[in-house]
Amino acid sequence: MSTPLLEANNLFCERDERVLFEQLSFTLNAGEILQVEGPNGSGKTTLLRILAGLSTAFEGELSWKGEPMSDVRDDFRASMLYFGHLPGVKATLTAEENLRWYCAVHPLTRIEGVHEALAKVGLRGYEDVPCHSLSAGQNRRVSLARLYFSEAPLWVLDEPFTAIDKRGVAEKEALIAAHAAKGGSVILTTHHELAIRDNVRQLALGGEIPR
Amino acid sequence: MSEPSVDISLTRVFWITLRRDLLLAYRRRNDLISPLMFFLMVATLFPLGVSPEPEFLSQVAAGVVWVAALLATLLSMDSLFRSDFDDGSLEQMLLSPQPLALLVLAKVVAHWTVSGLPLTILAPLLGVMLYLPGEGMSALIFSLLLGTPTLSLIGAIGAALTVGLRKGGVLITLLVLPLYIPVLIFGTGAVQAASTGLPIGGYLAILGAILALGVVLTPLAVAAGLRISVSN
Numbered sequence: 001m002s003t004p005l006l007e008a009n010n011l012f013c014e015r016d017e018r019v020l021f022e023q024l025s026f027t028l029n030a031g032e033i034l035q036v037e038g039p040n041g042s043g044k045t046t047l048l049r050i051l052a053g054l055s056t057a058f059e060g061e062l063s064w065k066g067e068p069m070s071d072v073r074d075d076f077r078a079s080m081l082y083f084g085h086l087p088g089v090k091a092t093l094t095a096e097e098n099l100r101w102y103c104a105v106h107p108l109t110r111i112e113g114v115h116e117a118l119a120k121v122g123l124r125g126y127e128d129v130p131c132h133s134l135s136a137g138q139n140r141r142v143s144l145a146r147l148y149f150s151e152a153p154l155w156v157l158d159e160p161f162t163a164i165d166k167r168g169v170a171e172k173e174a175l176i177a178a179h180a181a182k183g184g185s186v187i188l189t190t191h192h193e194l195a196i197r198d199n200v201r202q203l204a205l206g207g208e209i210p211r
Numbered sequence: 212m213s214e215p216s217v218d219i220s221l222t223r224v225f226w227i228t229l230r231r232d233l234l235l236a237y238r239r240r241n242d243l244i245s246p247l248m249f250f251l252m253v254a255t256l257f258p259l260g261v262s263p264e265p266e267f268l269s270q271v272a273a274g275v276v277w278v279a280a281l282l283a284t285l286l287s288m289d290s291l292f293r294s295d296f297d298d299g300s301l302e303q304m305l306l307s308p309q310p311l312a313l314l315v316l317a318k319v320v321a322h323w324t325v326s327g328l329p330l331t332i333l334a335p336l337l338g339v340m341l342y343l344p345g346e347g348m349s350a351l352i353f354s355l356l357l358g359t360p361t362l363s364l365i366g367a368i369g370a371a372l373t374v375g376l377r378k379g380g381v382l383i384t385l386l387v388l389p390l391y392i393p394v395l396i397f398g399t400g401a402v403q404a405a406s407t408g409l410p411i412g413g414y415l416a417i418l419g420a421i422l423a424l425g426v427v428l429t430p431l432a433v434a435a436g437l438r439i440s441v442s443n
Contacts, residue, residue, distance in 0.1 A: 052306060053305075053306065054302055054305060054306065054441055054442065055442050056438075056442050057442060057443070074308045075308075077306055077307060077308040078308035080306065082302065082303070082306050084299055084302055085299070086297075086298055086299025086302065087298070087299055088298065088299035088300050088302060088303040089298060089299075089300075090235060090294070090295075090298060090300055091298065092235055092238040092239055093231070093234070093235065093238075097231075097234070101227065101228075101231050102303065104223070104224060104227040104228075105224055105227075105228070105303075105304070105307040105309050105314070106307055106308070107308060130238075
């Protein structure tokens with residue numbers, strides 16, 4: 001059996017003396033989509049922040065390609081795309097400037113794909129508009145445009161469909177399915193019913209922790 | 212999937228981040244005025260409040276200009292990481308495979324270029340307004356040129372530690388002011404020595420040494436502080 005891409009072993013996290021999850025173990029293989037489910041406040045975002053390496057307030061072990069996370073942190077960061085609650089878009093920069101900076105600091109991106117990506121998320125003609133004059137949904141689209149030019153094998157997406165219209169959601173789902181088909185992995189949270197059927201696994205948080 | 216290769220040169224990452232932050236500052240240039248206005252105000256109001264006598268003013272000029280520059284820098288520190296924290300850019304910075312200390316250094320250099328450097332350029336004007344002896348003028352410029360980057364670097368540690376708090380302004384002051392004192396002492400010392408005709412090489416050497424130490428060590432502390440702030 002090949003080593004899983006990402007492995008979480010016996011994760012434990014509490015917040016304000018409330019246990020969010022304990023003895024949480026799972027693996028993620030290349031080509032798999034892991035959908036983290038649970039009611040509001042069940043720790044989905046916390047889990048994703050822990051997996052992405054933003055939060056260290058947890059116990060347990062994470063490993064990346066079979067190695068402990070602390071040893072391969074830089075390799076992991078280079079291989080991951082994180083989409084969080086905050087879009088990470090600077091209001092005074094234009095959409096294109098925002099994405100170009102992202103490309104500059106992330107090696108696994110194709111800077112020449114920025115224009116095409118903006119067109120694909122429906123922002124053609126908005127490349128040179130400062131992001132503060134775009135709507136909330138458009139700002140999230142700017143951030144989601146990264147999915148089109150990123151070559152990172154792992155995507156960590158926290159509520160990627162919030163404030164995105166129906167057509168946009170269908171396109172993003174197709175993109176996620178294509179990414180998995182190419183051998184990439186996705187961890188995502190969403191309250192929306194995923195239309196993707198292949199290679200999707202569910203991880204339930206809150207009450208029904210798998211033991 | 213191709214193997215991740217961190218082949219983007221670090222120098223390029225530094226310049227691109229520096230340019231991005233300067234562009235951000237330029238697009239919000241109104242925000243840059245308030246520390247400068249504060250700097251000018253202190254120097255203008257001081258003679259009115261204390262004494263307009265030239266002999267008295269020329270004695271305290273070095274101290275007043277330096278204290279005003281220090282407080283103006285402190286005033287501008289809170290905004291260093293605030294907007295990046297609020298819009299999520301900071302998370303993306305932390306998750307990039309580039310060394311965070313390098314990105315931080317680029318941000319601090321950009322911050323100094325739009326705060327410390329204008330202060331240094333304005334300082335001779337304030338010196339003249341406060342009857343600073345002519346011999347002290349070059350010492351004032353050189354000491355500020357070496358001292359204000361150190362103030363920005365040290366202030367960045369405070370900004371990094373308090374960025375996760377809703378009201379970080381007061382806490383930054385408490386954290387950072389004690390560390391500013393050596394810079395202030397050697398900065399004003401240089402100007403006072405020059406005004407009385409003494410050599411200032413020693414003072415500038417110490418300011419330079421503090422700066423060198425700051426450039427090397429503070430980005431690491433700032434990076435650690437940012438990881439803590441974002442982790443909570």
